[in-house]
Amino acid sequence: SPQVAAPRLVPEPSSVRTVPGVTFTLTRATRIVAGPGSGTAGPYLAGILRRSTGYRLPLVAGGGASRNVISLSLSGREKGEAYRLDVTRTAVRLEAGTAEGLFRGVQTLRQLLPPSVEAATVQRGPWTVPGVRVEDSPRFAWRGTMLDVARHFFTVRQVERYIDLAALYKINTLHLHLSDDQGWRIAINGWPRLATYGGSTEVGGGKSGYYTQADYTQIVRYAAARYITVMPEIDGPSHTNAALASYARLNCDDKAPPLYTGTDVGFSSWCIAKPVTYQLLDDVLGQLARLTPGPYLHVGGDEAHSTTAADYATYIGRIGPIVTGHGKKMVGWNEIGAGRLPAGSVAQYWNTATGSESGTQTAREAVAQGAKVVMSPANRAYLDMKYDENTRLGQDWAGLIEVRDAYDWDPATLVDGVTEKDVLGVEAPLWSETLVTDDDIDYMAFPRLPAIAEIGWSPQAARTWSDFRVRLAAQGPRWSALAVNYYRSPQVPWP
Numbered sequence: 001s002p003q004v005a006a007p008r009l010v011p012e013p014s015s016v017r018t019v020p021g022v023t024f025t026l027t028r029a030t031r032i033v034a035g036p037g038s039g040t041a042g043p044y045l046a047g048i049l050r051r052s053t054g055y056r057l058p059l060v061a062g063g064g065a066s067r068n069v070i071s072l073s074l075s076g077r078e079k080g081e082a083y084r085l086d087v088t089r090t091a092v093r094l095e096a097g098t099a100e101g102l103f104r105g106v107q108t109l110r111q112l113l114p115p116s117v118e119a120a121t122v123q124r125g126p127w128t129v130p131g132v133r134v135e136d137s138p139r140f141a142w143r144g145t146m147l148d149v150a151r152h153f154f155t156v157r158q159v160e161r162y163i164d165l166a167a168l169y170k171i172n173t174l175h176l177h178l179s180d181d182q183g184w185r186i187a188i189n190g191w192p193r194l195a196t197y198g199g200s201t202e203v204g205g206g207k208s209g210y211y212t213q214a215d216y217t218q219i220v221r222y223a224a225a226r227y228i229t230v231m232p233e234i235d236g237p238s239h240t241n242a243a244l245a246s247y248a249r250l251n252c253d254d255k256a257p258p259l260y261t262g263t264d265v266g267f268s269s270w271c272i273a274k275p276v277t278y279q280l281l282d283d284v285l286g287q288l289a290r291l292t293p294g295p296y297l298h299v300g301g302d303e304a305h306s307t308t309a310a311d312y313a314t315y316i317g318r319i320g321p322i323v324t325g326h327g328k329k330m331v332g333w334n335e336i337g338a339g340r341l342p343a344g345s346v347a348q349y350w351n352t353a354t355g356s357e358s359g360t361q362t363a364r365e366a367v368a369q370g371a372k373v374v375m376s377p378a379n380r381a382y383l384d385m386k387y388d389e390n391t392r393l394g395q396d397w398a399g400l401i402e403v404r405d406a407y408d409w410d411p412a413t414l415v416d417g418v419t420e421k422d423v424l425g426v427e428a429p430l431w432s433e434t435l436v437t438d439d440d441i442d443y444m445a446f447p448r449l450p451a452i453a454e455i456g457w458s459p460q461a462a463r464t465w466s467d468f469r470v471r472l473a474a475q476g477p478r479w480s481a482l483a484v485n486y487y488r489s490p491q492v493p494w495p
C-alpha cells in the first residue's frame with residue numbers, strides 16, 4: 001500500500017506510528033464511551049464533534065458494544081499528562097493515567113480529523129481518522145501563555161476564547177497580568193478604588209474594565225475545565241501607577257499621581273518604607289490566593305527603575321513571606337533573583353541575553369538560590385513583537401520575531417548555568433499595549449503560540465524547523481474553520 005503520510009500534528013508527539021490501510025470513520029451511530037474518572041475530555045470532545053458533524057454522538061459511561069466507539073479511559077500505565085491513542089478500523093481508544101492526560105490526547109485526536117471538524121456549524125463528512133498508534137508525554141511541565149489584561153482590558157468572554165485556542169496546543173498555564181501602570185483589573189475587598197478607579201482607563205484612554213471576584217472565578221473554572229492552571233500577577237514594585245493613583249496614602253509623599261494611559265515603563269514604585277504597602281499586598285495576595293486553586297502567585301518585579309537596589313531587595317524579602325504565608329509559591333520576572341527567594345520560587349526569564357552575556361546572571365542567581373526558571377526570552381517568546389517591519393500591531397524593542405525565530409531555540413541551553421533540570425518550561429507573553437480586539441490577539445498569537453507550545457511539549461531531538469513548518473501549515477485550515485485571524489507567515493507553506 002502507498003506509504004501513508006505521517007499525520008501533521010502540533011505539538012509533535014513523542015511517538016507516532018501510522019497503520020497503513022486502516023481508517024476509522026465516525027458515523028451517526030458512533031458513541032463516545034467516557035469511563036470512570038475521565039473528567040471533562042468526553043463532554044468537551046462531544047461538544048466539538050456534535051457541532052460540526054451534526055451527529056448525536058451519545059456519551060455513555062461504559063459497557064455496550066466495543067465497535068464504532070471513541071473510548072476514553074484511565075489506565076494504570078500512563079501518568080501525569082501522558083496518553084496513548086490507538087485508531088483501528090472499529091474504534092478510537094484513548095488511554096491516560098489522568099483526566100488531564102485524556103484531555104491532552106483529545107487535542108491530538110481533533111487534529112487527526114479533517115479541519116472542518118472545528119467548524120461552528122454542521123459540515124459534510126466523511127469524518128475519517130487515519131490508523132495510528134500515538135504514545136505521548138510532555139518534555140516540560142510548564143507550558144504557558146500570558147495575557148496582559150492591564151494595558152488593554154479583555155472581557156471574560158475574550159479570555160475564555162483565548163483559553164480555548166491555547167488548549168488546542170496542550171498549553172496548561174494561563175498567566176494573567178492583572179495590574180500595571182495603566183490599569184488594575186481585579187476587585188479587592190477593602191480596597192474598592194483599585195478596580196473602580198485604577199481600572200477606569202487603559203492605554204490610549206479607551207474602555208475601562210475590571211474583573212469582579214466572581215468574574216475571576218469564572219475564568220479560573222473555565223480554564224480548569226481545560227486542565228489549564230491560572231496564575232495571577234500583581235506587578236510590583238514598579239508598574240504600580242494605577243494602584244498609586246487610587247490611594248494617596250500608598251505614595252511616599254501621600255500624593256496620588258494621575259491615571260496613566262501611555263506606554264512608558266519603570267517610572268512608578270510602591271513606597272517600600274511604608275507599612276501600608278505590605279498591608280495592601282497582604283490583602284491583595286491573600287484574596288487572590290483564596291480565589292486561585294493553582295500553586296503560584298506572580299509578584300512581577302520587572303523594571304524597578306524608580307526603586308533603589310537596597311529597597312528592591314527589601315521588597316522581595318518582604319513579599320516572599322506574604323506569598324508563602326498564603327500557601328502559594330512565588331513567581332517573578334528574573335530580576336527577583338537579586339532578592340532573597342523563598343523555597344519553591346520560580347524566576348521567569350524575559351531578557352534577550354543568552355549564554356553568559358550580561359543580563360543572564362539574574363537567572364543564574366535565582367537558580368543558585370534553588371529557584372526554577374520559566375523561559376520567556378523576549379526575542380523568542382514575546383508574542384507582542386512584530387513579525388517584520390510591516391507588522392501594524394506590536395512592538396520591536398526586543399527585535400522582530402518571525403515564526404522560525406519563535407521556534408528555533410532550546411530553553412535548556414539558551415542561558416549558561418540554566419539546564420534542563422532548572423527549567424520548568426516555557427511561556428509566551430502577549431503584552432497588550434497595541435492590542436484591542438480578538439483579531440489583534442489572534443494575529444500576534446497565531447502561528448507563534450503553537451511554536452512555543454511545541455517547544456514546551458515535544459522532545460528536542462524531534463524538533464526541526466523544516467518539519468515543523470509543514471506541520472504548522474496544516475493548522476491553517478483549522479484556524480480558518482475556527483475563525484482565527486492568523487498571520488499567514490511567508491515562512492510557512494500554507495495549503
Ligand SMILES: CC1=[NH+][C@H]2[C@@H](O1)O[C@H](CO)[C@@H](O)[C@@H]2O
Pocket residue numbers: 265302303333350382384395431432433
Ligand atoms: C517583563 C516585561 N516588562 C516589560 C517588558 O517585559 O516588555 C513588555 C513589552 O514587550 C512590557 O509590556 C513589560 O511591561
